[in-house]
Amino acid sequence: MAAARGLRWPETHRRCEGGSRPPRPTRRSILTVKTLRPSTDLTAHTPAPHRDEEWWRHAVIYQVYPRSFADADGDGLGDLPGITGRLDHLAALGVDAVWLSPFYRSPQADGGYDVADYRDIDPIFGTLADADALLARAHELGLRVIVDLVPNHTSDQHAWFQAALAAGPGSRERARYIFREGQGETGEEPPNNWESVFGGAAWTRVRDRADAVGSSWADDAQWYLHLFDSSQPDLNWDNPEVRAEFEDVLRFWLDRGVDGFRVDVAHGLVKAPGLPDWSGHVTMVEGAEDADDTSDEPPVSRTSEKHHARPPMYDQDGVHAVYRAWRRVLDPYPGERILVAEAWVDPVERLARYVRPDEMHQAFNFGYLVTRWDAPALRDVITASLRANDDVGAPTTWVLSNHDVVRHASRLGLERTGKGPNGIGPADPQPDAALGLRRARAATLLMLALPGSAYVYQGEELGLPEHTALPDAVRQDPAFFRTSGDEKGRDGCRVPLPWEADAPGFGFSPTGTTWLPQPAAWAALAVDAQTGRAGSTLELYRTALRLRRELGLGVGALALAEEHRDSDTVVGLINTGSPEEARAAVLVVANLGATPLVLPEGTEVLLASEELLHDDGRVTLPADTTVWLVRR
Ligand code: NOJ
Numbered sequence: 001m002a003a004a005r006g007l008r009w010p011e012t013h014r015r016c017e018g019g020s021r022p023p024r025p026t027r028r029s030i031l032t033v034k035t036l037r038p039s040t041d042l043t044a045h046t047p048a049p050h051r052d053e054e055w056w057r058h059a060v061i062y063q064v065y066p067r068s069f070a071d072a073d074g075d076g077l078g079d080l081p082g083i084t085g086r087l088d089h090l091a092a093l094g095v096d097a098v099w100l101s102p103f104y105r106s107p108q109a110d111g112g113y114d115v116a117d118y119r120d121i122d123p124i125f126g127t128l129a130d131a132d133a134l135l136a137r138a139h140e141l142g143l144r145v146i147v148d149l150v151p152n153h154t155s156d157q158h159a160w161f162q163a164a165l166a167a168g169p170g171s172r173e174r175a176r177y178i179f180r181e182g183q184g185e186t187g188e189e190p191p192n193n194w195e196s197v198f199g200g201a202a203w204t205r206v207r208d209r210a211d212a213v214g215s216s217w218a219d220d221a222q223w224y225l226h227l228f229d230s231s232q233p234d235l236n237w238d239n240p241e242v243r244a245e246f247e248d249v250l251r252f253w254l255d256r257g258v259d260g261f262r263v264d265v266a267h268g269l270v271k272a273p274g275l276p277d278w279s280g281h282v283t284m285v286e287g288a289e290d291a292d293d294t295s296d297e298p299p300v301s302r303t304s305e306k307h308h309a310r311p312p313m314y315d316q317d318g319v320h321a322v323y324r325a326w327r328r329v330l331d332p333y334p335g336e337r338i339l340v341a342e343a344w345v346d347p348v349e350r351l352a353r354y355v356r357p358d359e360m361h362q363a364f365n366f367g368y369l370v371t372r373w374d375a376p377a378l379r380d381v382i383t384a385s386l387r388a389n390d391d392v393g394a395p396t397t398w399v400l401s402n403h404d405v406v407r408h409a410s411r412l413g414l415e416r417t418g419k420g421p422n423g424i425g426p427a428d429p430q431p432d433a434a435l436g437l438r439r440a441r442a443a444t445l446l447m448l449a450l451p452g453s454a455y456v457y458q459g460e461e462l463g464l465p466e467h468t469a470l471p472d473a474v475r476q477d478p479a480f481f482r483t484s485g486d487e488k489g490r491d492g493c494r495v496p497l498p499w500e501a502d503a504p505g506f507g508f509s510p511t512g513t514t515w516l517p518q519p520a521a522w523a524a525l526a527v528d529a530q531t532g533r534a535g536s537t538l539e540l541y542r543t544a545l546r547l548r549r550e551l552g553l554g555v556g557a558l559a560l561a562e563e564h565r566d567s568d569t570v571v572g573l574i575n576t577g578s579p580e581e582a583r584a585a586v587l588v589v590a591n592l593g594a595t596p597l598v599l600p601e602g603t604e605v606l607l608a609s610e611e612l613l614h615d616d617g618r619v620t621l622p623a624d625t626t627v628w629l630v631r632r
Helices: 027-034 080-085 087-093 128-140 159-167 240-256 319-330 348-355 375-392 433-447 478-482 520-525 537-551
Strands: 060-064 097-100 117-121 144-149 203-205 223-225 260-263 281-283 287-289 338-341 397-399 453-457 558-560 570-575 586-591 603-608 613-615 618-621 625-631
Touching: 080 087, 080 128, 087 128, 087 537, 117 128, 117 240, 128 144, 128 240, 144 240, 240 319, 319 338, 319 348, 338 348, 348 375, 375 558, 375 570, 433 537, 433 586, 433 625, 537 603
Parallel strands: 060 097, 060 453, 097 144, 144 260, 260 338, 397 453
Antiparallel strands: 203 223, 281 287, 558 570, 570 586, 586 625, 603 625, 613 618
């Protein structure tokens, strides 16, 4: 074993404490940390002044992907009653809120992100009464509920799009979408060169649709825009009718009692006038890359490299008026209803524009998600994110996994960490599962120590890896089909959850049926197999979430630990915790290097992502491990 290096209690923090007594209420810590001048010095962050009821500033929000959480009716697809029946798990886990991916009426061409009716539940998931029951039970358990809103596009089965096809060019119905004439002598070329995020052109000609045969639009030469699948036509947000409709949809769900909305592709609604050509490439979550950026080396983090192409279909200034109007819809409702932006926008200063005081409440921090397992890059993204959000008085969010990316327990086991590929197949290089899980636990403990709001994707609390051996025959992601299999797509992170080790389908469904196959090895990862097992990933999450809440880490001030601020391998942070919490500020240390670190004397371990080592009477922090310490 490599010789352990010493880790001292950082100077910054030592100055905060008196003698060797247990730390006192953190007022003084905060004052000391404040002297680091948060807005100009990247080493510190102090939370914006806020009201107690602003739960969203520090909430841990759990993402439920309804198809894959729990199935009550036995058809192998998850549903709303299934979710309601398992909400106890989330309450016991210790999260504050649940975000539900779409459950609306939908042909499911893109897992429900193709909405045919925004005011109804798809029969595969249940009924509006089931949604009401879910809300009621969640609220009874003290969990808030955020629903997904998909305003950039509808399904092609939406009544508006069907009417647009039938009504023909120049009609009021077509003006709700983005229909254009083609280029070339007979209009045979698409109106511009934009690509779909899922691969292929972003335009489909009306007469080329399968349903054109024998229809009134069989000879229709117009094209329509779809930034995603051809079954997801983009709406025209220059049309006041579209704006009014979505404000009404917001009210529909607010009246039913939802606590907020996660807004899909929030940066995409407004397109640049004239729809100019743009030859760059846009990747889900990661965002835009210049066409002239030929390096296949992904940036270590988005704060460290140029990543500033602003394509004409994303992050246009006009989009902010939409969210200001939505905020005016939400604010009169009691109980702090929120808007969360899903926006692949960088640099982080531009993302922060979505969370200015009169716009949204939060934006997903994908810059954090795509950052490599690299200490300087993590410090950079943490400090840059906090600074940009502090500047607009918004909380920073943190996220490592969701339904669009390879699960972080696998991503972090790949040779090159960072955003990773869009899916992994059996013939692709496989992640190192043990290394991935070890790093995932360390990454999670680092994330949950950060002030602001954190997102947890269903199953990550079990340490679930990506399913990397799914046969092509079961794949459903449109990205797989639109890239002819070059991208395996996102099915591998959407496999139904294992609840009971010994039940068929691991208890996902009463019949044992699951819409995607589960790896046999998941028996050991089932909720019942991990509950009460010391050291299990589930118990690690439960303890971390309890401590985070008790200590008020979500509202703490944060500083970089002075002696690690330039380290290549160590991230050291001090979170002062809540000013009301009488216990210690927490020193958080993540060791990304190979050499174990000796823990500072006079400290007590609150929680560690792996067992600590004992080296010659000293306690050391092994590689790829995070620890939370307080002074004894
Ligand atoms: C982002 C969603 O997270 C993803 O799942 C979906 O495919 C696209 N938006 C299109 O709606």
